[in-house]
Amino acid sequence: MRTTIAQYYPGDSPIHRLDARAKFVAVTALAVALFVRDSFAGLAVFAVAGAVAYVLSGVPAAWFWRAFRPLLWLVGLTFLAQILFAPAEDAFASWWIFHVSWQGLSFAAFLSLRLLVLVLIGSVLTLTTQPLALTDGLAWLGRPLRRLRVPTDELALMVTIALRFIPTLLVEVDQIMRAQRARGADFGSGGPVKRARALVPVLTPLFVLSFRRADELALAMEARCYRPGIVRTRLHPLKAGVADAVLLSVTAAVIAAGLLI
């Protein structure tokens, strides 16, 4: 069983080669800008920017679709909310408490499209940036927090380690569940309380396993000369270049256009 939360798609496109820090700043700025105005024209600018990034990234559409799919229910909910809460006066069709109006539909469409554009832009980041690069980049960006005694480098390492072990834990959870099922455990039936209690034979061993893992891993890391607070170099250091400056300028331009058009 293989799952990767971060969904990185290996490649060598211009987007892949951009510095993680620049990409993160660009995506964050675009995400914030998206929500400043409620304008279809502005949204179109951001959508075009996102589409260009998608094309340049060389990542197959199927991977983007996998990020969209879980959000379809949110889109449906948005439309439903509009239909439920639109004011009755502007409706062109009504039934009981449901009122459908052009205004409501158009607003629902706008909200949904904005959500999709947000996911598109965010996906470009996660699909083209390796998790380690992203955490390193965030740690670098967060460096000023060190003055507030926030251990940014250690946090970044913790995130990296957590990501590394998620697939392993999923396999182990599956293994433990199978072992208990082989003893007659039933995880599928009963109400929420019964199901929660049925998970005790899975969660308890998982906790014990994780604590032991933490001990052993810490020891192995110390044996390789790790200590909290040391300055670590990188096999793949972050290197910002001209392309990243271009990215940031283009992003600024897009944001300006999106806010002014």
Add this chain to the structure above:
Amino acid sequence: MTAPDSSTSPAAGGAPEAGGGALEAAGRPAPLIEVRGLRYRYPGAGTEALAGLHLVVSAGEFVAVVGANGSGKSTLARLLGGLEKPASAARAVACGHDLLDDEGRMAARRDVGVLFQNPENQLVAECVEDDVAFGLENLGWTPQAMRVRVDAMLARFGLAELRRREPHLLSGGQKQRAALAGVLAIPRRVLVLDEPTAMLDPAGRAEVLQAALELRAEGLAIVYVTQEMDEVVAADRAIALEAGAVVYEGGVPGLFRDGSLVRRLGLGLPAAGELALELAARGWSISPLPLTTGDLLAALGEKR
């Protein structure tokens, strides 16, 4: 390169010292590990995990450490790697670093590598290549130097094609090889292995043992904690621990020949030895105790 083939009483504090001098007089290299009277107690524990242990290991030596569970083998491995602070010791030096001193222990962690039993709980990074580099990153190596060293380690342990593979997609043997590459990426003078093959299949076990033997040939000192008797046979010398003290130190054949010791410590024997014991119970006398199939065949051949 054989030490005296007899039990050494741990109380005889004089013997190891004389041994050290004798080693140098015999033209052997100065010891990389020198430990005398090593004591350690886990916080809150009633008994000592190590109760006055002596051990000397020189470059190019392969010492097997055996003993029942709880005899102190893993504790010894951790202390030699500078990962725990001894409670006390008359002498505790690893590669010239004093293990009783905080700075000495940190320095020891550079020269003494430790490979643990569970491959899964040693891999930290999201791909093999990054994990092998982890130790070097901690020591502040430049990216260029790291690239060279990491590539060399990947090539040496047959991991070049797996360099970007995620740990959970590796087999047990591959994981342990990756962990070993990561430990050895930092240039070491001593390698301590704490039951490194317990969770591996025969193929994986052979790979790890083979690597340890190659490193011994390159001049590292190898301290190999194991419960697999077939691996003990590969060692130059064996020490047996019981309740935190050394109850046997000497050649491997001597260890297995001491039947009461083997029983008391719950050690197995290599298959050939087990069969020889059964034959002995039926009136045959096969001496010295064979440890390999070849030895046994030779002994049986003589009986015919």
Add this chain to the structure above:
Amino acid sequence: MSAVEPETRAHGSAPVHGMSLACRDVGFSYQEAQTPIAALREVSFELAAGRSLALLGASGSGKSTLLQVVRGLDLPETGEVLLDGAVAGAAGYDGLQKQVGLVFQTPELQLFASSAREDVAFGPSRLGWSEDEVAAAVDEALDLVDLPPDRFGERHPYALSGGEQRRLALAGVLAMRPRLLLLDEPFVSLDPATRRELARILARLRAAGVTLVLATHDVDLAWALCDELLLLDHGRVAAGGAWDLGDAGRDLLAASRLREPFLVELWRRLGRDPREAPRTYAEAAEALA
């Protein structure tokens, strides 16, 4: 100090009528990173009631998958599993499946309760037995694995040693009184003494009549404990049935990076017929003396 001695007296358990097992063209695959992996392909074999089978193969050859399909945790995509001649869907099949015990790799992972008795009772308490029956089965199982209930019953599983935990997990499965017992690499990570102890326990079960399937890479223990073998290679059956102790058999094992059993190799190198090689050191010593 010998290898496994088959015990003629069943220790603490009444004789059992073992279950017969057969697989007919069993196929199974799963997805990994969007690629389908064929874990089992056209696996067919038969194991008569009360017999013992060594399931051998390199890592990834499909041993664990086969055991889980036999137990019913996964349904075969093609082919069928027959328990006592009955196929999935036949009347009483579900009941038969409950009499198949599966001990996973590192089974200590399944320990979760606060006392040994409570953990062992997890399985039997889900079989619809009365409380008295469950308690009796629990104590019987603890006795069988040499963890006497009066000494170990109330101990916390996590306070036990590694070897004791392994035996406790085995007791959790034995308490369900399986007539077919499947074990996935039960000897891994054990010290020599516990390994010998576990082999003795399995020999007792075998002597009591339980059908055994033992997936292991310890070829010597497989030789001592199992009548027949099934060698898997990339999900296919490479060899099955009686141990093939000729050169072809040895080569097949070598292709899976397994050596032939020590006693077989010894017999071969002594110029004796390897097909006559004894199963235990005691028997070997008798034959040589």
